[in-house]
Structure formats: C-alpha cells, structure tokens
Amino acid sequence: MGEPGLVRQPASESQSSKRRGVFKKHFWGYMFLLPAVVIFILFLWVPIAKGALYSFYEIDFVNGNTFVGLDNYVRVFHDPDVWTAIKNTLYYMLLTVIIGFWVPIVASIAISELRRFQGFARIAAYLPFVVPGVVLYGMWRWMYDPVGPINGLLSSLGVDPVSFISDSRWSMVAIVFMETWQQFGSAMLIYLAGVLSIPRDWYEAAEIDGAGVWSRIRHITLPSMRSLIILMFILQVIGTSQAYQSQLALLDGGPNNATLTYALLIVKYAFTRLDYGTATALGMLMFIVLSLVGLLQYKLNKEEYER
Amino acid sequence: MSKQPERGILSDSDLKKPLNRVVYGLMVFGILVMIVTMLYPILMTMFNGLKTNQEVNTFPPHFFPETWNWSNFKEGWEYIDLPMFLKNTLFVFVGNLVMTIFVLGLASFSISRLKVPYHRAIYFFILMTLFIPASSYMIPNFVNLKDLGLLNTFWAFWLPAGASAYYFLLMKNFFDGIHPEIFEAARIDGASEINSYIRIAVPLSVPIFATLAIFIFSGAWNDWFWPSLVLHSEEKYTLATAIYKYVINARSMDNSIKFAILFMVMVPPIFVFLVFQRFIMRSVSLSAVKG
Numbered sequence: 259m260g261e262p263g264l265v266r267q268p269a270s271e272s273q274s275s276k277r278r279g280v281f282k283k284h285f286w287g288y289m290f291l292l293p294a295v296v297i298f299i300l301f302l303w304v305p306i307a308k309g310a311l312y313s314f315y316e317i318d319f320v321n322g323n324t325f326v327g328l329d330n331y332v333r334v335f336h337d338p339d340v341w342t343a344i345k346n347t348l349y350y351m352l353l354t355v356i357i358g359f360w361v362p363i364v365a366s367i368a369i370s371e372l373r374r375f376q377g378f379a380r381i382a383a384y385l386p387f388v389v390p391g392v393v394l395y396g397m398w399r400w401m402y403d404p405v406g407p408i409n410g411l412l413s414s415l416g417v418d419p420v421s422f423i424s425d426s427r428w429s430m431v432a433i434v435f436m437e438t439w440q441q442f443g444s445a446m447l448i449y450l451a452g453v454l455s456i457p458r459d460w461y462e463a464a465e466i467d468g469a470g471v472w473s474r475i476r477h478i479t480l481p482s483m484r485s486l487i488i489l490m491f492i493l494q495v496i497g498t499s500q501a502y503q504s505q506l507a508l509l510d511g512g513p514n515n516a517t518l519t520y521a522l523l524i525v526k527y528a529f530t531r532l533d534y535g536t537a538t539a540l541g542m543l544m545f546i547v548l549s550l551v552g553l554l555q556y557k558l559n560k561e562e563y564e565r
Numbered sequence: 566m567s568k569q570p571e572r573g574i575l576s577d578s579d580l581k582k583p584l585n586r587v588v589y590g591l592m593v594f595g596i597l598v599m600i601v602t603m604l605y606p607i608l609m610t611m612f613n614g615l616k617t618n619q620e621v622n623t624f625p626p627h628f629f630p631e632t633w634n635w636s637n638f639k640e641g642w643e644y645i646d647l648p649m650f651l652k653n654t655l656f657v658f659v660g661n662l663v664m665t666i667f668v669l670g671l672a673s674f675s676i677s678r679l680k681v682p683y684h685r686a687i688y689f690f691i692l693m694t695l696f697i698p699a700s701s702y703m704i705p706n707f708v709n710l711k712d713l714g715l716l717n718t719f720w721a722f723w724l725p726a727g728a729s730a731y732y733f734l735l736m737k738n739f740f741d742g743i744h745p746e747i748f749e750a751a752r753i754d755g756a757s758e759i760n761s762y763i764r765i766a767v768p769l770s771v772p773i774f775a776t777l778a779i780f781i782f783s784g785a786w787n788d789w790f791w792p793s794l795v796l797h798s799e800e801k802y803t804l805a806t807a808i809y810k811y812v813i814n815a816r817s818m819d820n821s822i823k824f825a826i827l828f829m830v831m832v833p834p835i836f837v838f839l840v841f842q843r844f845i846m847r848s849v850s851l852s853a854v855k856g
Contacts, residue, residue, distance in 0.1 A: 280682065286758035287679035291687055294672030297727040301709070302694045302702075309705035317708065365599065368592050371573045381842055382600040384849075385607065388838040390787040392808040393831045396823060397606050399813075400613070407609060410625035439602070447849045461574055471585060474574050500700040503790055507813065521700045528704045529794065537704040545701035552696055 313542045317534035330539035340540070342515050343523040350430055350519055351498045357431070358438035359494060363487065365442065366449035367479060380450070384443035395507045398436040399423065423509060426516035433504050433517060445490060452486045453479060492555045496548060520544060607831070614638065614825035621820040634821070641825035644818075649800060650807040653719075657792075657803055658785035660719060661726035662778055668727030669736055670770070674762050677740035678748055688737075695730045707794060721795045722785075732777055739773040740766065776848045779841060786834055804830065 281288075313330055315323040334340055369379050389397070400406050402422040409419045422432040456479060464474050480487075502522035505511060511518035511526065518526075520540070527537035579585050609628070613621050614637055616630040641647075675681065676688050706725075715721040743766070751761045767774075789805035796802055802810070812818070812826050838845060 284679070284681040287675045287681035287684075290671040290675035290679065290758070290762070291681070291684075293668045294691065294727060294733070295687065297668055297724060298691055298694065300713075301706075301725040301728040302697075305702045305706040305709040306697060308709055309702045312705055312708065319711065365596075367574070368596055371575055371589075371592065372596065379596055379600060380846065381839075382603045384842075384846060385835065385838070386603055388783065388834045389607065389831055390789075390805055390834060392787075392789050392805050392813055393610070393827045395809075396813050396827045397610050400820070400824075401606055401609075405622065405624040405626070407605070407626050413625060439606070443603070444849055447846055458572055461572065461576070465576055465579075471575060471579060471588075479574060496698065500698055502700070506790070507809065521703075524700065524704060528707070534704055534708055538708075541701040541704055545698060548698045548701065549696075 309538050309541055309545070312535060313539035315535050317538075326535065330536045331543075333536050334539055334543065339515065339518065339523060340520075343518050343520045346430070346516070346518055347499060347501075347520040350434065350501060350517075351495065353430060353434040354437070354494065354498045355491075357434050358442060359491065361438060362442045362445035362449050363483070365446045366453050367475065369446070370450060370453040380447065383446050386440045387443045389440060391503065391507070394436065394440055395504070398432075398439075399508065401436075402432055424513055426513045429509055429513060429516050433508060436508075437504060448490065449483065449486065452483050456482045488558065492551070492558075496551060499548065499551075500544070607835075610824050610831065611828050614641070614821060614828040616821050618819040618821040621824065637821050637825040638829065641822050641829060644822055644826060645807060645811050647804070647826075647829070650802055650804040653801060654785055654804040657719060657722045658782050660723040661781050661785060664723050664726040665729065665732055665777055665781060666774060669729065669733045670767075671762065673733050673737035674740055674766050677737050678745075678766075679758060691730050691733055693730075694728070695734075710795065716795055717797045717801060719801070722792075726781070732780070735777065736770070736773055739770060743769055775841075775844070779837065779845060779848075782837065783834060 312323070314325060314327060316326045316329075317323050365383065369376060369383070372379060386394075401408055403409070404419055404421050408422070413419060420428060422428045460478050461474055464478060469477065500521045502519050502525055505517040505519050505522050506525065509517045511522050521544070524537050524540045524544070527533050527540060575585065575589070580589060612628060612630050615633050615635070617632065617634055620631060672691070676684050710716055710721050710725075715724070747765055747769075748761055751765055756764065785803070787805055788803070789809040792803045792806040793809060796806065799807075808826065808830055812823055815823070
C-alpha cells in the first residue's frame with residue numbers, strides 16, 4: 259500500500275460513464291486473476307461447500323445421492339470406533355509433544371553453540387526430512403523389526419526383544435519416534451534462525467552482570483524464542499490432529515485399532531466402508547473443532563501484539 | 566550478524582571453567598549421538614541394499630556388507646517398471662510447476678503490482694483457504710474430482726496445483742519486494758501488463774521459481790497417498806504410489822532387493838538437497854520468519 263509509482267483512481271472519476279474506462283484500464287489485471295479465481299473456486303471452495311452439503315446426504319455414485327438429514331451425524335456419535343479414534347488422536351498428539359516437541363528447541367540451542375562443524379550438524383539434522391515417506395516406512399519397519407537394528411542393540415544390552423510395531427502398547431510410540439526422527443530437522447532450522455537472531459551483546463551484558471550460562475539461556479534465549487515456540491506448538495497441534503499417513507502405511511490402524519486416528523477413520527469410512535456421507539460428516543466435525551483452535555491462535559496472537 | 570562479537574551464549578572465558586567444559590563436552594557428545602541417529606537409518610538402507618538377502622536377515626545385524634552385491638540394484642530396477650513410474654512422477658512434477666507458475670504467478674503479480682479495484686477482497690478470498698484444514702475436505706475433494714470426471718487422469722493433479730494459497734503467498738511476497746520503479750519505467754515506455762510480466766517479472770523471479778520447483782518436486786516425489794486414491798490404472802501410478810503398493814506392501818520379497826529399491830528412490834531428493842542445501846535451508850528459515 260501507498261508505494262511510489264502506484265496509480266490510483268481519483269475519487270471524482272468514479273462516475274458511471276467512467277466505469278467502462280476503469281474496467282478497460284484494469285482489463286489485464288482482472289485477466290491475470292481469472293485463472294486463479296476459477297481454480298480456487300473449482301478445486302477448493304466447491305469441495306468445501308460440497309463437504310458441508312454432502313454430510314447430510316447418502317452418497318451413491320451409481321443411483322445418485324439421497325438426503326438423509328442428520329443420519330450421518332447420528333451414526334458418528336453411535337460408532338464406538340469414533341471415540342477410540344478421538345482417544346488415539348489425543349494420545350498421539352500428547353506423545354508428539356512429550357517425545358518430539360522439545361527436541362528441536364534443545365537441538366537448535368545446542369547446535370548454535372557449536373564453534374566448528376555447525377553446517378555439517380545442520381545438514382545431518384535436516385537430511386531425514388528429505389527422505390520420501392514410502393522410503394521412511396520401509397526403513398523404519400526394518401529398524402523396528404524383531405530382528406532389526408534396534409532389537410539388536412537391545413539384545414546386546416541384555417534387554418528382551420520388543421516387537422515395537424505389533425505390540426499395541428508400543429505401536430503409537432514407535433510411530434511418533436519415527437516421525438520425530440524425520441521431521442525435527444525442519445523445526446530445528448526454524449528455531450535456529452530464531453536463536454541466531456538474538457543479539458550477542460545481550461549475552462555479553464548479562465555475563466558482565468554476573469549471569470551464569472543457565473540463567474542466560476533461561477532469561478535471554480528462551481524468552482526471545484517464546485512467540486516462535488507458541489507458534490510452532492499451535493502448528494504442531496493443527497498438524498498432528500490430522501495425522502493418518504504413517505498410521506495407515508505402517509499399521510493400517512492396527513494392532514487392534516491402537517493407531518486408528520480420527521483422520522484415518524475418515525479415510526476408512528470413505529474408502530473401506532464406502533460411506534462417503536459419514537466420512538464427510540466426520541470431516542465437518544473436525545473442521546469445526548480445528549476452526550475453534552484457529553480462533554484461539556488468532557486471539558493469542560492478538561494478545562501478543564497488544565502486550 | 567557480522568558486527569556481533571565472536572561468541573554465542575557461551576563466551577571464551579566461560580569455556581575455561583571446568584564445569585562448563587564438562588557440560589559443553591556432554592552437549593557436543595549429544596549432538597554427535599544425534600548425527601549418528603540421523604545418518605544410521607539412511608546408511609543402513611544403502612548397505613542393506615548391497616548385502617545378500619541372507620546377510621540382511623542375520624541377527625544381530627551388522628552395518629557394513631560382507632560382500633558388495635551391486636547386482637541387487639539391477640534386480641531392483643527390473644523388479645517393477647521403475648522407468649515408467651519415474652516418467653509419471655516427472656510428468657506430474659512438470660505439469661504442477663507449469664500450472665503453479667502460470668496460474669499463481671499471474672495472480673500474485675496482479676495482486677502485488679496491478680492493484681485492480683477489489684484486489685483486497687480477492688486476496689482475502691485466496692488466503693482464507695490457508696486456514697481450512699486439508700483433511701476436513703479430503704473426501705469431498707475426491708468426490709468433486711470424480712464429479713468433474715478427472716479421476717485417473719493427470720489433470721487431477723495439474724489443475725488443483727493452481728489452488729495453493731501458500732505458494733501464492735510466497736510469490737506475492739517476492740513480487741512485493743521488487744522495486745516498483747522498474748515496472749513504472751516499463752509502463753512509461755509503453756509496455757503492456759503482459760509484457761511487463763513476461764519481460765521483467767519472470768526473469769527477476771528465477772530465485773522464487775527455483776524455490777517453488779524444489780517444493781513441488783518434493784511434493785510430487787513424496788506423495789503416495791493421494792495418487793493411490795486418484796489413479797486406478799497401474800501405468801499411471803507415480804513412483805511413490807508404486808513403491809507403496811508393490812514394495813512396502815509386498816509380502817514375499819527379498820529384503821536386500823527391497824532396500825536396493827528404497828535406496829534408489831531416496832537418492833534423487835537427497836541429491837537435490839545436497840546440491841541446493843544453502844538455498845533450501847535459507848528458505849526453510851525464511852518461511853518461518855514470514856509466518
């Protein structure tokens with residue numbers, strides 16, 4: 259806004275006779291926008307609107323759709339799998355916070371303190387992030403295998419082998435550990451940019467005032483990263499609440515529904531049970547809950563600015 | 566950063582205290598453990614792809630192969646029709662890239678530079694979609710593609726590729742950063758909007774197009790789930806989908822061949838990353854700063 263060189267229409271010119279002139283003047287501006295607007299309507303807004311609509315319909319590709327009122331929603335609330343899925347999703351989100359959330363924060367502070375080989379450490383931490391998902395699944399299925407490397411390590415330490423994937427107590431932990439391995443590097447880089455942007459003189463001044471290393475981290479580094487940490491936390495909550503791909507690829511929601519997340523249940527309703535209506539209703543419910551989280555984020559952000 | 570004193574949280578005098586030295590040493594050790602943990606599974610995949618199948622399955626496993634069986638890679642290459650799936654993936658990648666640059670490039674240029682009446686409303690209309698969680702409309706999206714008759718065609722990837730608010734935002738921010746005087750001069754010299762986009766904006770936008778190309782490449786290369794829903798016929802599968810269906814879910818398959826295939830699939834993105842690593846890591850940090 260208000261940049262130099264920007265041509266504005268003076269208000270007095272906006273008479274109806276000039277309308278055509280205005281349109282002609284902006285013809286190419288609108289033509290440039292047209293493809294994007296059409297594509298956004300056709301492939302985002304139409305599906306979103308259809309989502310709201312289809313949740314009240316029974317979808318039948320052959321005989322056409324029939325309006326069923328709230329039946330889909332009633333089915334959702336009577337399906338015990340839905341409650342299992344909600345519980346599993348919350349458990350999964352909790353695990354990603356306990357196992358995964360703090361790792362990139364600690365790693366970014368530690369790597370920022372490296373005097374040598376900092377670039378190498380960054381590359382090594384980020385490298386798993388570029389490993390394609392399907393390779394990740396094949397790789398970690400073997401890592402977790404009863405005769406794989408992790409159990410090899412455990413047996414050399416004298417611990418009994420653990421079947422990480424097929425034991426329902428371990429399966430979700432195994433997935434979260436695998437995903438942390440793959441994804442923490444990208445979060446680490448984001449935090450690292452934050453850590454490195456803290457002016458060094460602050461540490462200098464704190465040291466002269468007699469602050470120890472730990473109190474410098476506690477009173478300078480962490481407070482400077484505060485808003486970034488909150489942002490990353492909200493992004494992680496939004497992201498992990500929709501997770502299903504690893505659960506689907508590694509375990510198909512098993513063993514005994516232990517890794518059946520909410521989004522995976524949507525997929526299963528649609529493509530296993532072929533009940534697209536109920537799947538859409540589940541999606542709508544998710545949309546409502548996540549919008550509330552989004553609103554909360556917006557409110558928190560606003561408070562942050564007003565402080 | 567250049568003017569700051571040569572120190573981090575720790576200064577040189579801190580490192581002279583014995584307790585700090587021990588803690589610093591532990592920290593360095595911790596980073597070393599992390600690096601080994603990061604690299605081990607990747608190297609394991611490579612070395613397992615070089616072992617005999619029997620050696621892969623021995624317990625406890627050892628890291629380096631006893632004999633180097635390069636023939637596994639040849640067998641893996643022929644196990645499924647990798648060149649065909651590779652061609653499909655590249656097809657999706659190129660189409661998505663062209664679509665993104667054409668549709669979103671023009672739109673972000675218009676929003677950023679041409680400022681038509683109501684451009685704020687259109688901007689808002691595009692950005693709103695960022696806040697709608699993708700899995701909540703995944704199923705209607707699929708049904709919509711079916712209604713449009715796009716299932717089992719590559720258009721089901723190419724056309725929706727133009728509907729990314731995130732890439733739109735990246736390009737708009739980039740165009741915002743170009744000096745307006747350049748376009749002003751072109752306009753005075755009588756260049757049309759099309760000309761000033763093609764002759765000025767596009768050549769200046771090579772860095773942002775390269776960033777997008779890397780993102781879109783990794784998207785096309787990695788996504789296995791959506792193509793497995795949208796595509797039905799085997800000769801259209803993308804590489805990741807084919808690997809998922811025929812390698813990850815294969816019941817009876819030699820582990821050594823499996824690892825050889827997985828390694829071959831992993832090499833191109835790792836290669837792209839290592840070549841462009843400075844560039845990629847900078848754009849990762851930037852994306853966070855801009856929110």
